[in-house]
Amino acid sequence: MLARNRTILVAVVLAAGISIAWRITPPIFDLDDAYISLHSARTLLTGVDHVYGAPAFTGATSPLYVAALSLLLRCHLAALRVAAVLGLVTFAAGIFRLARTVGASPVRSGMLVVLTLVSGFVLVNATNGLETGWALAAATWLLVFAVKGSVSRVAVLAGVIPLLRPDLVPFAALVWISVVAQRRSIKAVGLACAISIAVAVPFLVWVRVDTGAWIPQTMQAKAAWFAEACNPWPAKLSVASEAIRRLFGPEQLLVFIVAIVPLVRTRLGRIGLLSCVTTLLVYATVFPGALFHNYYRYTYAIVLPWLIYGGAELLAQMPVSRAWDGLVVLIVTIVAATSPNSKTAPIRRQTAIDLIGSAEWIQAHTDPGTKLMVHDAGAISEFASHPAVDMVGLKSPSSIPINERWTRGSCGRDRAEGVATIARMSRADYLIVTPEWNNLFRLSTGLRERGFDIDLLWTSPNQTYQIYRIKNRSAPG
Helix, strand or coil, rough: HHHHHHHHHHHCCCCCCCCCHHHHHCCCCCHHHHHHHHHHHHHHHCCCCCCCCCCCCCCCHHHHHHHHHHHHHHHCCHHHHHHHHHHHHHHHHHHHHHHHCCCCCCCHHHHHHHHHHHCHHHHHHCCCCCCCHHHHHHHHHHHHHHHHHCCCHHHHHHHHHHHHHHHHHHHHCCCCHHHHHCCCCHHHHHHHHHHHHHHHHHHHHHHHHHHHHCCHHHHHHHHHHHHHCCCCHHHHHHHHHHHHHHHCHHHHHHHHHHHHHHHHCCHHHHHHHHHHHHHHHHHHCCCHHHHHHHHHHHHHHHHHHHHHHHHHHHHHHHHCCCHHHHHHHHHHHHHHHCCCCHHHHHHHHHHHHHHHHHHHHHHCCCCCCCCCCECCCHHHHCCCCCCCCEEECCCCHHHHHHHHHHHHHCCCCCCHHHHHHHHHCCHHHHHEHHHHHHHHHHHHHHHHCCCCCEEEEEECCCCCCCEEEEECCCCCC
16 A cells, blocks of 8 residues: 555656646757757658758767657657656656665755756756756766666666766766775676676767767867867866856855765765866866856766765755754755746747747748858758758868868967858858857958958847858859
8 A cells, every 4th residue: 555655656746747847848949959969860760961961960969869859759749848858857856866865854855856956057957958957867866876886777877878978978987986896796897897888889889880980079079169278278277167166156156065075075975076077177178168158068967966966965964853954945945046047048038039030031031052151050950951061060070170270270260261161162152150159259250351252131139140141252153
């Protein structure tokens, strides 16, 4: 009878969680990269990319996420929204289970779920249409099984996590080593290796066969475009440190500093600190600005699961009393009241409207065969059907060596020459840019200075996108 009641309770909570997650997940997404994943999934289903002429996994950070989206599309579901809901619910369940596993009460475990989701830009990232929510969920459940000492389940998730986010390899590897080493058994090591390899290798081979590379080239393309690796080390370290400081607002920062204390005191926590420092130092060396991108989406997946673990340990160690529970409720209330999540909602809606609107304008006002040059390569492939070239190189790998030569090779000084080279080689007729990138990287100005006629045709209602007609004056005809 008790087991039956528990099953009913879990079913009710799960149904309620899915309903809430559906309501707070946006029907359209403001991050263009989400539509890159969706376009890759469509290409995986159809076998052809009429926009970029690229293999399905080109430009996708996570082959596992793309494969999941293709299954949802095959089921005629709203793939991005359903995927976001699944990731969010699984993440929330993982937070609750982690807290319970380390000994926190059900009430305090529920409080930790709420505290996490209302903090900083956590909810924004968990529902951004990308693999972020799935990565947060997988990382949190990995910690659950690490605390339990379950070698087989740790091995499964350690194989899954790099397929969701390659930069989480240190996270997965260090936890894997920690759990397996505690067994001190050749058999346990062999079993863990076999399971992780069986999970990860088929996808790596699939990516290799599809794209010619063993791992996604998205970070290589972005690092070449932004060309931050050649900056002085103190400047790069300053950028990375500032990104960490801004993860949570000043009102919330103290809560998460306190959550670090249990990490120092536990073996698993110290491993977590090592994994965080290792990954963040790599970013600081190669591409520190990425830690700010898209509401800190890379940084949250690196840091947040460990803060959740620290918070869970802290709640488990607190004395059992109404006074302490009241303090936790007060902290949750303060963090919720100061959360930037709700403030970003209107901005995200405006960006999403303009993102889709730029593609729809192109579809309605230009000839089907005209060539587009873009830096946001997702929505234009979902809501328009024109051939396009991605100047950054996510969906057009041919742009990567050009950016390596001109942009990264000059620490960004000759980026305009690289963009002009891509425009000439692709014979692009239109340029679609955000005003921010246009001003920061002098895109239209650089093209004009290098022999292109450029005319501004359209600016989106919320001033998020601009569309230019471009013509190479030196081109024949």
